[in-house]
Amino acid sequence: MSTQDDVVESLIATRGRALRGYAYLLCGNLDDAEDLVQDALVKTFSRRRAGLELDSAEAYVRRTILTVYLDGWRRRGRWAARLHLTAEPSQTAGPESSTGDRVDVVAALRRLPPQQRACVVLRFYEDLTVTEIARRLAVSEGAVKRYLSMGVHSLEGVLGPIRPAPTQTLLVRER
Amino acid sequence: MDLDLGTALHDAARASASTLPDLEPAPVMRRIRRRRAARTAGGSVVGLAAAGAVAVGTLQLVEDRTVQPAPAPPATSLATPVPDDAPWRVVTPTGDLGCGLPVPAFEDPPGDADLHLEPAADHTTVVAGERLTLDTVLVNGGERDLDATNPSGVRVWFAQDGTVVGTWAPPGGPAPDVRLPAGARVSQPLAGVPITCSTDGAAAAALAPGAYDVYLSVALTLADGDALEVAGGPLGLVVTGGAPATAPPSTDPHPAAEDLVLSPAGLGPLAVGRPPATNPGAAMIEWDPDLCADSGGSPGRWVPAGYAPEVRDGEPRPLFHVAADDRQVSRIDVLSATVRTAEGVGVGTTVDELRAAYPALEGPLEGPQSRVWWLTGPSGTLVLETQGAEGGLQPEGTPESVVLMRVHAAGTEAAYPTASSDDVAGGCL
Numbered sequence: 048m049s050t051q052d053d054v055v056e057s058l059i060a061t062r063g064r065a066l067r068g069y070a071y072l073l074c075g076n077l078d079d080a081e082d083l084v085q086d087a088l089v090k091t092f093s094r095r096r097a098g099l100e101l102d103s104a105e106a107y108v109r110r111t112i113l114t115v116y117l118d119g120w121r122r123r124g125r126w127a128a129r130l131h132l133t134a135e136p137s138q139t140a141g142p143e144s145s146t147g148d149r150v151d152v153v154a155a156l157r158r159l160p161p162q163q164r165a166c167v168v169l170r171f172y173e174d175l176t177v178t179e180i181a182r183r184l185a186v187s188e189g190a191v192k193r194y195l196s197m198g199v200h201s202l203e204g205v206l207g208p209i210r211p212a213p214t215q216t217l218l219v220r221e222r
Numbered sequence: 223m224d225l226d227l228g229t230a231l232h233d234a235a236r237a238s239a240s241t242l243p244d245l246e247p248a249p250v251m252r253r254i255r256r257r258r259a260a261r262t263a264g265g266s267v268v269g270l271a272a273a274g275a276v277a278v279g280t281l282q283l284v285e286d287r288t289v290q291p292a293p294a295p296p297a298t299s300l301a302t303p304v305p306d307d308a309p310w311r312v313v314t315p316t317g318d319l320g321c322g323l324p325v326p327a328f329e330d331p332p333g334d335a336d337l338h339l340e341p342a343a344d345h346t347t348v349v350a351g352e353r354l355t356l357d358t359v360l361v362n363g364g365e366r367d368l369d370a371t372n373p374s375g376v377r378v379w380f381a382q383d384g385t386v387v388g389t390w391a392p393p394g395g396p397a398p399d400v401r402l403p404a405g406a407r408v409s410q411p412l413a414g415v416p417i418t419c420s421t422d423g424a425a426a427a428a429l430a431p432g433a434y435d436v437y438l439s440v441a442l443t444l445a446d447g448d449a450l451e452v453a454g455g456p457l458g459l460v461v462t463g464g465a466p467a468t469a470p471p472s473t474d475p476h477p478a479a480e481d482l483v484l485s486p487a488g489l490g491p492l493a494v495g496r497p498p499a500t501n502p503g504a505a506m507i508e509w510d511p512d513l514c515a516d517s518g519g520s521p522g523r524w525v526p527a528g529y530a531p532e533v534r535d536g537e538p539r540p541l542f543h544v545a546a547d548d549r550q551v552s553r554i555d556v557l558s559a560t561v562r563t564a565e566g567v568g569v570g571t572t573v574d575e576l577r578a579a580y581p582a583l584e585g586p587l588e589g590p591q592s593r594v595w596w597l598t599g600p601s602g603t604l605v606l607e608t609q610g611a612e613g614g615l616q617p618e619g620t621p622e623s624v625v626l627m628r629v630h631a632a633g634t635e636a637a638y639p640t641a642s643s644d645d646v647a648g649g650c651l
Contacts (some may be wrong), residue, residue, distance in 0.1 A: 055254065056247040061243030068235025077238060084245065089253045126338040152230040153238075162548075189527070190499030191510035197522065200511065202227070210224040 073116045075157035087111040155205040163198035271547040291413040313338040321419030339454030351428035356412040370442040379437040388429045390414035431601040434459045486599025493629035494602040514650035523648045545647040555647040556627045573622045589639025603636035
């Protein structure tokens with residue numbers, strides 16, 4: 048078995064849950080999150096990549112999850128049957144929570160348009176800076192600020208005041 | 223207490239993942255290896271050539287030179303566990319795909335469909351009236367060889383708001399045979415000028431500047447006479463207006479105020495008809511989330527960035543005003559005398575000077591407090607409003623002169639008066 052395949056299998060076994068959690072925040076639906084992660088893994092590793100290690104493998108996949116998610120939004124014809132683009136809660140939305148907060152956050156996030164949702168997740172979940180988000184999404188920093196501003200404003204309408212994101216970039220793994 | 227959104231999101235992600243069984247590596251690895259085989263099967267040229275399976279005509283077999291040496295290809299391309307009479311699994315439209323019709327949903331079988339048509343990129347840009355190049359790939363991702371004819375090549379459709387509004391003529395002549403072994407892919411580099419759908423037999427025009435979704439389709443006739451339609455897309459296309467009618471292209475993303483040139487295409491690099499996020503003049507504008515918060519409508523507007531306000535009528539005023547949404551910068555208003563067109567026209571230019579500068583000037587449209595003139599370009603319209611001393615709008619003795627200039631994106635109404643009103647680009651009301 049090739050070295051790359053060993054890395055990929057290890058990534059799936061050890062980080063599969065974290066990747067699905069990230070995908071779930073983006074698309075708000077467990078079934079779609081599962082598909083999103085699988086599609087991203089296939090897209091990422093169908094090409095051989097030199098010097099692949101677990102950390103870099105996960106970074107590749109996370110980027111691809113984001114790209115596939117946003118492309119899925121643009122490629123409406125292929126994803127129409129999945130209805131994950133609507134603001135309505137999906138039929139397999141997510142787990143019941145013992146507190147209302149967790150479900151409220153996901154429900155509120157699901158109501159955001161895809162690019163606002165992506166910016167909020169990258170800023171508050173991935174702890175990226177505005178500059179890093181702009182580079183990741185290939186848009187201007189002004190656009191990122193706007194998406195963040197509108198997204199947070201919408202979330203605050205549902206969740207109440209939100210603490211500003213930290214100004215430093217942190218290297219974060221799943222807490 | 224303010225919500226710690228980061229912690230809340232991490233909790234939510236963890237909770238969601240805990241409800242699902244562990245992701246099994248084996249099925250994912252199977253898909254990965256199958257995809258690698260599909261990408262590299264086209265490289266076994268010797269075997270395919272020997273079988274006479276290289277497609278002719280408009281489809282050309284791909285050699286994927288970027289892939290490292292792949293596992294050995296199947297010993298024979300003809301062995302297949304799938305019965306010959308089993309229906310093909312295809313990404314296919316559920317309705318007709320054609321001019322003037324709503325874009326139908328695509329039936330996309332789970333997993334990697336046997337046959338699918340893919341654009342090589344997710345988005346692209348072309349200047350209106352110029353040739354667009356698209357790389358597309360027809361993939362036979364299944365376990366059965368394809369033997370078909372392709373009478374009309376790959377068709378390309380351009381849609382806006384869910385309706386097909388444009389196309390181009392099919393490239394070249396028909397491809398007599400398409401033999402695509404299981405796991406192989408063929409590329410079809412397409413090139414043509416996007417045109418509008420012609421409904422009355424008149425000559426079609428070049429597709430106008432704007433944002434479109436591009437869809438692809440190819441009709442195949444199988445050896446047994448059955449027909450398949452393989453579809454793909456959308457990919458995003460932005461048709462731009464190209465070079466401004468009168469202004470030279472600007473390479474500075476944020477020119478100084480005195481260097482800004484207004485034209486039917488926009489203000490300096492700030493182009494109408496293009497999204498703020500990816501606009502060449504993106505650095506010239508920024509989002510003010512609090513503007514218009516007290517107006518009763520939705521708060522937030524795009525405003526000039528890095529340009530000092532000017533004092534006009536005793537008040538600090540923005541150098542320009544802009545109206546934009548996610549899709550495009552739709553309008554730019556200039557009331558400043560600093561900004562000029564390439565011909566030197568600006569606020570204060572007399573009507574005689576204006577007409578001399580632009581022999582093709584259209585108008586005037588008589589408004590309640592101004593006269594409206596305009597110049598139409600490929601991607602937008604430059605509007606100039608003039609006022610004289612009549613009605614006390616200007617000091618007595620003032621010759622009729624330009625009092626404001628506007629640029630509107632193509633496809634938006636432009637020839638209407640706004641002078642001395644509250645109608646300003648990006649206004650709160």
